[in-house]
Every structure is written in structure tokens, then in C-alpha cells.
Amino acid sequence: MTTLDIDPTWCVGTKAHGGYLLSSIVGPALDEAHPHPMAVSAHYLSSPDAGSAELEIERVRTGRRVASSRLRLAQNGKPCVEVLLTAGKYDADAEPYWTTGEAPVLPPVEDCLRAEARRRDGVTVGFLNHVDMRMDPETVGYATGSPHGKAMNQAWLRRDDGGDPTLLDLLIFADSLPPVTFDLGLIGWVPTVELTVLVRGLPAPGWCRAVQRARLLQDGWLDEECEVWDSAGRLVVQARQLAGYRLD
Amino acid sequence: MTTLDIDPTWCVGTKAHGGYLLSSIVGPALDEAHPHPMAVSAHYLSSPDAGSAELEIERVRTGRRVASSRLRLAQNGKPCVEVLLTAGKYDADAEPYWTTGEAPVLPPVEDCLRAEARRRDGVTVGFLNHVDMRMDPETVGYATGSPHGKAMNQAWLRRDDGGDPTLLDLLIFADSLPPVTFDLGLIGWVPTVELTVLVRGLPAPGWCRAVQRARLLQDGWLDEECEVWDSAGRLVVQARQLAGYRLD
Numbered sequence: 001m002t003t004l005d006i007d008p009t010w011c012v013g014t015k016a017h018g019g020y021l022l023s024s025i026v027g028p029a030l031d032e033a034h035p036h037p038m039a040v041s042a043h044y045l046s047s048p049d050a051g052s053a054e055l056e057i058e059r060v061r062t063g064r065r066v067a068s069s070r071l072r073l074a075q076n077g078k079p080c081v082e083v084l085l086t087a088g089k090y091d092a093d094a095e096p097y098w099t100t101g102e103a104p105v106l107p108p109v110e111d112c113l114r115a116e117a118r119r120r121d122g123v124t125v126g127f128l129n130h131v132d133m134r135m136d137p138e139t140v141g142y143a144t145g146s147p148h149g150k151a152m153n154q155a156w157l158r159r160d161d162g163g164d165p166t167l168l169d170l171l172i173f174a175d176s177l178p179p180v181t182f183d184l185g186l187i188g189w190v191p192t193v194e195l196t197v198l199v200r201g202l203p204a205p206g207w208c209r210a211v212q213r214a215r216l217l218q219d220g221w222l223d224e225e226c227e228v229w230d231s232a233g234r235l236v237v238q239a240r241q242l243a244g245y246r247l248d
Numbered sequence: 249m250t251t252l253d254i255d256p257t258w259c260v261g262t263k264a265h266g267g268y269l270l271s272s273i274v275g276p277a278l279d280e281a282h283p284h285p286m287a288v289s290a291h292y293l294s295s296p297d298a299g300s301a302e303l304e305i306e307r308v309r310t311g312r313r314v315a316s317s318r319l320r321l322a323q324n325g326k327p328c329v330e331v332l333l334t335a336g337k338y339d340a341d342a343e344p345y346w347t348t349g350e351a352p353v354l355p356p357v358e359d360c361l362r363a364e365a366r367r368r369d370g371v372t373v374g375f376l377n378h379v380d381m382r383m384d385p386e387t388v389g390y391a392t393g394s395p396h397g398k399a400m401n402q403a404w405l406r407r408d409d410g411g412d413p414t415l416l417d418l419l420i421f422a423d424s425l426p427p428v429t430f431d432l433g434l435i436g437w438v439p440t441v442e443l444t445v446l447v448r449g450l451p452a453p454g455w456c457r458a459v460q461r462a463r464l465l466q467d468g469w470l471d472e473e474c475e476v477w478d479s480a481g482r483l484v485v486q487a488r489q490l491a492g493y494r495l496d
Binding site for chain 1: 343399462
């Protein structure tokens with residue numbers, strides 16, 4: 001059992017950001033032979049507060065190419081996040097053998113809107129102190145009462161300290177964009193139940209681009225699909241979550 | 249600890265089918281208040297053989313809307329599959345609040361090709377005794393040396409006994425289509441490392457349609473995205489796996 005210290009500057013209100021949690025849980029489970037998270041599946045049970053939490057790491061299998069672990073975060077004995085991790089080692093020079101799809105097209109960074117950590121309702125969205133996220137203006141119409149109604153948004157992302165993205169940063173970026181429900185005019189809390197992130201390769205230095213979409217809102221549940229592309233135009237993350245929404 | 253008896257008639261060669269395993273692992277973890285698997289994340293460590301295996305079920309949290317469990321399948325003490333499950337209860341009459349995308353367009357069932365359990369190389373693909381899968385002829389060109397090169401395939405699916413699909417059947421269907429690598433002319437084993445299935449609602453009676461696609465083959469790894477649509481044209485499954493491929 002390891003102690004994880006949840007940094008209050010990453011919290012949204014009093015609760016830890018989901019992507020920050022994922023990154024913090026996965027980091028200690030990596031090793032020299034398996035330094036790269038490849039597939040990370042998280043089921044979120046309850047949101048821990050800033051402060052001390054208990055991280056349990058169990059290496060289940062160490063194979064030739066990949067190692068798999070079960071990870072559990074609890075706070076004061078209450079389970080918060082359950083994670084399965086498969087990690088391995090990517091070749092930094094790998095080229096796509098076959099691919100489809102295109103990187104999202106965004107206005108230049110300087111024409112996009114930085115997402116502010118201080119919301120107008122006074123809540124601090126702490127992770128935005130650490131993540132410099134520049135939203136495509138067309139996809140944040142909800143902020144001025146004109147959502148564009150496509151259940152889609154997109155943004156440029158980088159570390160606020162200007163550093164190049166790491167694979168653990170990608171786990172954060174995969175859960176950074178606002179809920180796509182906002183783009184449908186539904187301004188309510190969208191709690192993540194499950195989030196799986198496939199990290200597909202090592203990101204090039206510089207700004208990443210992310211695009212997030214939903215396919216189906218039904219019965220109080222929606223999917224949110226997030227792709228992250230690096231500055232070289234490579235797909236580096238495929239993530240999908242199941243989250244709740246409310247109409248009232 | 250429960251004993252799971254892996255049925256040899258579901259095996260591919262001597263190894264249990266991944267979707268059958270998932271369905272068999274998840275079934276015993278459901279209860280009356282949470283009868284529907286909503287999000288299932290599986291990391292496959294080693295393939296069990298037919299026969300007896302040990303299933304460990306741990307309910308981690310029981311909430312108002314959902315219950316979450318950790319599930320582990322092992323055989324002779326060797327870990328085989330690690331699963332996280334979030335289950336709840338869907339409204340059978342739920343209508344989409346918002347949706348995008350279209351059900352795959354396939355030729356009529358009678359013009360599609362039934363996938364045979366007995367392969368030409370003599371291996372038995374046992375699950376095809378239980379799943380009646382009719383492939384779109386255009387997407388099985390690889391069988392006659394003419395793959396169509398789109399990393400895509402699609403099929404009609406139902407239970408071989410003619411019964412209506414259950415939610416557990418959907419977990420099987422989500423892992424039933426041939427590897428999309430075949431459609432690129434890569435005829436090799438494609439072991440699943442991780443598979444997450446979102447079940448989005450209760451399927452209507454009758455044939456389901458499934459479509460499977462890849463976005464990126466790189467560095468020996470590919471994603472396979474599988475959508476399953478029910479006979480009423482509703483999206484009922486969104487699944488994605490990370491799997492390995494070899495060029496030789």
C-alpha cells in the first residue's frame with residue numbers, strides 16, 4: 001500500500017480531477033521494462049478530496065511485451081477508483097502501418113480561448129492551472145447562450161509549464177475537455193462512471209489537439225469519445241467514457 | 249470463489265472465446281437491482297482452456313444507480329482475465345435524447361455468408377456453433393485472396409438457437425467479428441489485450457448488425473472498434489479493443 005497525496009491545486013471545487021487521478025494512479029505502477037501505459041481502464045466509484053489517499057498496486061502478470069496491473073485508490077477506507085492497466089514499451093520511431101481519419105482542424109492557438117481555472121460561479125477548476133487548454137471558439141457557444149448543438153468540442157492542449165507532453169500528461173488531456181452535453185445546452189454535472197484510455201504512441205513535442213464527441217444520450221447515460229493528436233498530426237490517444245447526464 | 253466451467257463447444261481450437269469468457273464472467277456478478285452490464289472493461293492476460301476455472305467476484309460499491317465489481321478469472325492459479333464491471337438497470341422503453349451516426353447498411357441476411365465453425369485449416373471456431381454470424385460478402389474478400397483493404401468488416405448476428413439477444417449475448421457479439429487485419433491481408437493471430445464494452449440499452453428482438461473498424465495499426469498494436477445495432481436500428485453496443493498484430 002502506497003500513500004498518494006492528492007494535490008488541492010488539481011481539484012475541481014473540492015474534488016480531484018479524474019484525469020489527474022488516473023495519471024497519479026498509473027504513474028507508480030510503471031517500471032523500466034514497461035514504462036508506457038497502453039490501455040488504462042478506470043471505473044470511478046466516488047470522488048476523493050484533496051489530501052491523503054491509499055493506493056494499492058498489484059502486478060498481476062509480467063509478460064514479454066506487456067505487464068498488467070490492478071490498481072485501487074481508496075480514501076479513509078472508501079473505494080474511489082478501480083483501474084486495470086496494461087503497460088509496455090513503445091518504439092519512439094514507430095510509423096503508422098495503416099491509419100484512417102484526420103487530425104481535428106482548429107483555428108490557430110492564438111485565436112482560441114483559454115479555459116480559465118476560475119469559473120464565473122466562483123468554483124475553481126484547478127486542473128486548468130496545470131493544463132493550458134485553448135478551446136475552439138465555435139465549440140464553446142454555450143458560454144454565451146448559443147451552443148452549436150453537435151455534442152462536440154475541441155481544443156489545443158499543453159502543459160501550463162510549457163513542457164513537452166508525457167504519456168502521463170496524455171491521460172490527463174484525455175479527460176480535460178468540457179462535457180459535450182454543454183454543447184447541447186445541458187449545463188449540469190456529468191459524472192464519469194467509466195473511462196478507458198488507449199495510448200497509441202509517444203507524443204511529439206509541442207501542442208496537442210483534442211476532439212471530443214458523443215454518439216448517444218439515452219436513459220441518463222452518454223458516451224464521450226476523446227481523441228488526442230500530437231503536433232506531428234499523429235493519433236496518440238483514443239479514449240471513451242460512460243458518464244451520466246440530467247435533463248433538469 | 250466460484251467455479252466456472254468453460255464449455256469446450258465455445259472454444260477456438262483449445263482456447264476459450266474472449267466474448268464468451270466475458271459473458272460468463274459478468275453473468276454471475278449481476279443481481280436483481282443491477283441486472284444490466286453497462287460498462288465492462290477486460291484485460292486479457294492468458295487464454296484458459298476448456299474445463300474448470302476459478303472466478304473471483306468482489307462487489308466494490310453498491311450505489312443508488314449503479315454497482316461496481318472487480319472480477320478475476322484464473323485457471324490452476326494462473327490469472328487469465330481481469331475485469332471491472334459497472335452494472336445498473338436500463339429502462340426498456342428509453343428513447344434516444346440525442347444521437348448521431350447510422351446503423352450499418354448490409355445486404356439482406358440471405359445474401360450474406362454464414363461464418364462456419366469449421367475452418368479450412370481444420371481448426372474449430374466453436375463459438376460459431378452458438379452464434380449465427382452472416383458476413384457482408386464485400387468485407388470477406390480476404391477469404392478468396394482479395395481483401396478490400398479498408399480494415400473494416402460487418403455482419404448480421406443472432407443466437408444460433410434463434411432466441412432473442414440478451415445483454416450477455418451482446419458481450420459475445422462485441423467480440424465475434426473476424427479481425428479487421430484480415431481485410432488488410434494480414435492473416436495472423438490478433439490477440440486481444442484489452443476490451444471495453446459499453447452496453448447502451450436493451451436490444452430489440454431479432455437480428456443484430458455489427459460493424460468493426462480500425463483507426464491505427466502501429467508498432468504491433470491496433471484498435472478494433474465494434475458497434476452493435478439492434479433490429480430497431482438502435483445503437484446497443486460500443487466496444488473497443490487493443491490487440492496485437494504481426495506483419496510476418
